[in-house]
Amino acid sequence: MTLTELKYIVAVARAKHFGHAAEACYVAQPTLSVAIKKLEDELGVVLFERGGAEVSVTPLGVQIIAQAERVLEQTAAIKELAKQNKDPLAGPLRLGVIYTVGPYLLPPLVKNLIDNVPQMPLILQENFTVRLLELLRQGELDAAIMALPLPEHGMSMQTLYDEPFVVAMPRTHPWAGRKEISAADLKSETMLLLGNGHCFRDQVLEVCPEMARFSTPGNGMQRTFEGSSLETIRHMVASGIGLTVLPRASVADMKDKNGMLAFLPFSLPVPSRRVVLVWRKSFTRRAAIDAICEAVAQCDLPGVETTGVEAAAAAAAA
Secondary structure, rough: OHHHHHHHHHHHHHHHHHHHHHHHOOHHHHHHHHHHHHHHHHHHHOOOOOOOOOOOOHHHHHHHHHHHHHHHHHHHHHHHHHHHHHOOOOOOOOEEEOOHHHHHHHHHHHHHHHHHHHOOOOEEEEOOOHHHHHHOOOOOOOOEEEOOOOOOOOEEEEEEEEEEEEEEEOOHHHHHOOOOOHHHHHHHOOOOEEEEHHHHHHHHHOOOOHHHHOOOOOOOOOOOOEEEEEHHHHHHHOOOOOEEEEEEEHHOOOOOOOEEEEEEOOOOOEEEEEEEEOOOOOOOOOOHHHHHHHHHHHOOOOOOEEEOHHHHEEEHHO
């Protein structure tokens, strides 16, 4: 049994296709197939059900592949420990970010990291929360920036900042001249929300219970539209279709009088979300985690207060 064979079976389990797995491993399909058959013969088990358009994993194969993922992760950890002896910040860091944070945080974050730790380039990926957690567990990502609440994950976590929500409406809306707005006010409006799968949608519905309650058919809220991104929804609001709730960092200037949108803060208690950094407890590059937290703390995000790196260092030592 070799690490290469373990890498191959993990690749097939993820791709559910021998050809695609071979491409991901940069080998010819016959090479991969022969290696996997050799491992199956050595173990005396069948790992994959072959035939049909998609390869499936046998019940015993699921357990063996899960163990193989842990072995490969620990092997990578050994290599990282060796690197740390030279420079704990050397080499790329694979960082995931949720869709509703990436466009606003990544530009200043990347600049700060280039200035602070040029020897640690970022490999970035935007995705949904559930997918980012899956990639973390699989060792495909080193860390990810997400927002609470999260499903059970069993990983290390550090708060980066708390971000209030604001309401966006057409500048011609009767409420555009108000100083603030309550969640209860929104029940009479047509609301535009992100579609299912976006955690920001769930966060808005959780912290604005009036929206959750009145978005149920028959409870009085006008028809709710769903968009694929915050920027799409912002343009839909500008066209006069309805109102929406946005994270504060996505609004550069709340008092901008030149655009087609007006932005209002919520009245107390102001709904908000907590943005966090998550990483596997087995991840050995603690200095890299500190570097990310410090770079985020240096970002000048509109209406957001960051927590700094001190708390991250304490969390990493826990």
